Amino acid sequence: MPLTDSLRDDILASVPSLRAFAISLSGNGDRADDLVQETLLRALANIDSFQVGSNLPAWLFTILRNLFRSDYRKRRREVEDADGSYANTLKTQPAQNAHLEFEEFRTALEKLPQDQREALILVGASGFSYEDAATICGCAVGTIKSRVNRARSKLSALLYVDGAEDFGPDDTVRAVIGGSGG
């Protein structure tokens, strides 16, 4: 469809969540904004192929995801220790308490296979339906569901199993015994 003012407004409204998706995928703010910029240019350049009445955010997310994928394939050869360098950028940031938990979560998210990470983000954070997420990722709805489930299991194993003692029943039990046993 032609690039109307209202279509421009709709694209504009999608930018914050496109950036959040890009950062979740790439783990790097600068690279994420490059991805968003190229996504927007491509969307504007190909706006004629956007179907009236179809889901604009899903269309934009599809463009961004495909760009990230092709970029990622190129970079994987260039930067062998991408994990290591990302871990280092995390370490150099000032770690306030509130941010520490955040960074632990990000680091765990980074460890997920890419398929699972993007599925979890699309459904769990961007708020897309399983159907829209399947369209964006070019796969079956059932595949998205199983990726999301596996992502959740893996995150829970990474974040909570090792630290199970922190949330374990011991303290609670002790408190209850202490409180009622006196």
Add this chain to the structure above:
Amino acid sequence: MKDVKPKGGLNAEIQSRIGHQLRAMYDDVVRQGVPDRFADMIRKLDGAEAQAQLAGDAGKKEGGE
């Protein structure tokens, strides 16, 4: 009575904790709004200009630094 969770199953508390952290991380970026460079680009460029800019960027990349 033992509270045995099925292996591989997730309890509701952990699921909601993961969901909460995921959205907190995401919304942290969403709240930053639209950076000016993107707003300007969307408001100003028409399709042909966007195509030209894409072609220009590709040319720059291939030409090396």
